[in-house]
Amino acid sequence: MTPVSRRAQEIQPFLVMDVVARAKELEAQGHCIVRLEIGDPDFPTPDVITRAAETAMQDGSTHYTQSLGLPDLRDAIRDHYSAVYGVTIDPEDIVVTQGTSPAMLLLFGALLDPGDEVIMPDPCYPAYPNYVRFLGGVPKLVRTRAKDGFRYREDELRAAIGPRTKAIMVTSPSNPTGAVLSVEDLQMLADIAEETGVHIASDEIYHGLTFCGEEHSILQYTDRAFVLNGFSKAYAMTGWRLGYLIAPREFVRPAEKIQQNFFLAANAFVQQAGVVALTEAQPDVARMRALYDERRRYLVPALREIGLKIECEPCGAFYVFADASDWGRDSLALSRRLLEEAQVACAPGIDFGQGGEGFLRFSYATSLEQLHEGVARLARWARMNA
Ligand SMILES: Cc1ncc(COP(=O)(O)O)c(C=O)c1O
Incomplete structure (x- = not known):
């Protein structure tokens, strides 16, 4: 038999997708599962966005666009970054993609030669190390801890930088921890970038979903940065597939060439809808953010009450990352038990690294009613098992 490529063999599965598959199987058998595993907003995409896509389709926006993306959308992204963060971006430095995920391929594809290293926090979003390995790079994981608010420690971060380090990855608000970096954290990263010449790769996909304090982009602190962003989370557009990369000028043409070959362009009518998302859907984003915040303020104390430890208060995205080691040290085995025995689906922490x-x-990213039901089931399970 012809062997599967080593590159494909080495990609790790996204364990939460296995939880999703089993939850769906149980649902098909008639079980009622409380679904707290997946990061997909339960809100419908705001009407104003859907209507814009319908109009764009009717008007014939159904063909290829420029590989870099529609000028109107790139202008709208520039205006958005200017209004929210006060930074000046040239639309020439923006590449529109079919989601933040393809933007990662453009970023790491344009930046890494085999053997080059990207520093990333452990725990982190699991696609980062997989993308880097797939492209022949080396993910260098730096442990972050709940008691530090899941921030890098400066001495550990500096110690991890070597001659092959090309970038330091940050995600704020973070998946999986919900942690938000402070101005001091971002300034520290910017200082390191300026001193060492490495770039900061900032995944800003959960921007718009910060509940405490102001939101900051890495671009306020340094130009030695790539920004990944997209419409999936704050605009409830996961299925639309729209995102973008903001890159230092010398990386734009290389990223464009990757896009031309691998993806051609993002969907035309989705890009048109993206313009409307940025310019007209901010009240919808605010409404959804307020509802997420209400859920967060219920869920964090409720999980603590039933025995889970949450040392780092989540301040953004829509996740609570809770220490469940008193219920079981093996998070995958524990999440499987909770699914089968309590009928609550959640993501095992090991999915995000050691x-x-x-x-x-x-x-x-589910209703308050579902959260109440999930907590009640977990409490019952804990009383009987923990
Ligand atoms: C941190 C982070 N980055 C990127 C993505 C992927 O986003 P997109 O739907 O834009 O590809 C996700 C999805 O969960 C995420 O959590």
Whole structure:
């Protein structure tokens, strides 16, 4: 038999997708599962966005666009970054993609030669190390801890930088932890970038979903940065597939060439809808953010009450990352038991790296009623098992 490529063999499965598959199987058998595993907003995409896509389709926006993306959308992204963060971006430095995920391929594809290293926090979003390995790079994981608010420690971060380090990855608000970096954290990263010449790769996909304090982009602190962003989360557009990369000028043409070959362009009518999302859907984003915040303020104390430890208060995204080691140290085995025995689906912390072992990630991209039911089931399970 012809062997599967080593590159494909080495990609790790996204364990939460296995939880999704089993939850769906149980549902098909008639079980009622409380679904707290996946980071997909339960809100419908705001009407104003859907209507814009319908109009764009009717008007014939159904063909290829420029690989870099529609000028109107790139202008709208520039205006958005200017209005929210006060930064000046040239639309020439923006590449529109079919989601933040393809933007990662453009970023790492344009940046890495085989053997080059990207520093990333452990725990982190699991696609980062997989993308880097797939492209021949080396993910260098730096442990972050709940007691530090899941921030890098400066001495550990500096110690991890070597001659092959090309970038330091940050995600704020974070998946899986919900942690938000402070101005001081971002300034520290910017200082390191300026001193060492490495770039900061900032995944800003959960921007718009910060509940405490102001939101900051890495671009306020340094130009030695790539920004990944997209419409999936704040605009409830996961199925639309729209995102973008903001890159230092010398990386734009290389990223464009990758896009031309691998993806051609993002969907035309979805890009048109993206313009309307940025310019007209901010009240919808605010409404959804307020509802997420209400859920967060219920869920964090409720999980603590039933025995889970949450040392780092989540301040953004829609996740609670709770230390469940008193219920079981093996997070994958524990999440499987909770699904089968309590009929609650959640993500095992190990999915996000060794630093996540012992934790469970609960998504509150679901209704308050479901959260109440989930907590009640977990409480019952804990009384009987823990
Ligand atoms: C941190 C982070 N980045 C990127 C993505 C992927 O987003 P997109 O739907 O834009 O590809 C996700 C999805 O969960 C995420 O959590």
